[in-house]
Amino acid sequence: MATRTFAKAPxxxxxMLKAALPAIPGVGSLPGVKHASGGAPDLVLQRPGVATDADHLERYREVCGFGRAESLPVTYPHMAAFGLHMALMTDTAFPFAPMGLVHLRNAITQHRPIAPDETFDVTVQAADLRPHPKGRLIDLITDVTVQDEIVWNEVTTxxxxxxxxxxxxxxxPLEGLEAPSSVVHWKLAGNLGRRYGAVSGDRNPIHLYPLTAKAFGFPTNIAHGMWTKAHALAALANRLPDSYRVDVEFKKPILLPSTVVFGSREAGGVIDLGVVGARKPDTHMVGRVTPLA
Incomplete structure (x- = not known):
């Protein structure tokens, strides 16, 4: 297993430009651009000694709806991992060209809260290339450690x-789960993708403007799935334990601007959640929070 270390976030x-190159006719087959057709790459990317920037954390909390707290929002370590995700997906050893991949599922396990003043290490690798009825799936595995203790883990499918x-x-994981009914409406502005992209670094064209999204087959720009997950967990912040796993599945993109409905229900400590359209009840996301024993 080869290891590549980054002193700072890529x-x-x-x-993003490198990710777009394989989609250009005549360019995608060139050496150095064409992606391998094998399995998951035998590669680990790591970034040690990550410190949280207080100003960035505040901007993230603001755009996602988290209040101030003594620990990082559960989705915040994804910010430290995203550049590594992009570096891995744009490596030609990765079996798919990044543009066109769909973020289908996301599972985060918080083993314990992370304090804003803690320094942590991040490692990312790809695993479990497997079949799907309409194509194939692959996971990006992210581990966050503090002094060799795994405190946070993410599986991006x-x-x-x-x-x-x-x-x-x-x-x-969430097969058969329906979004809970609710009357809680979120009104999402057309610039949401640009606001979240500025904080997260995820400036995929499908999220930015109607024109750039149309170039990739969408009628207009769409919300980031990880913003939707973060905003849902921000709404549940006072009901979440210190240690838990939260799985979500992204069902259908949220077109911007739009209004959606967020719902949740709790039974036996397990919280089911979901986001559906306000005008047309299409399910955009379902999720489940499971406390750790």
């Missing part, structure tokens, strides 16, 4: 459309 702007026909090797 700059996402050039990586990406879907690559293509020849499928084979059932998944294991059931989808």
């Amino acid at each position: 700059s996402t702007a050039p990586l 990406l879907f690559a459309r293509g020849r499928g026909g084979s059932a998944e090797t294991s059931p989808a």
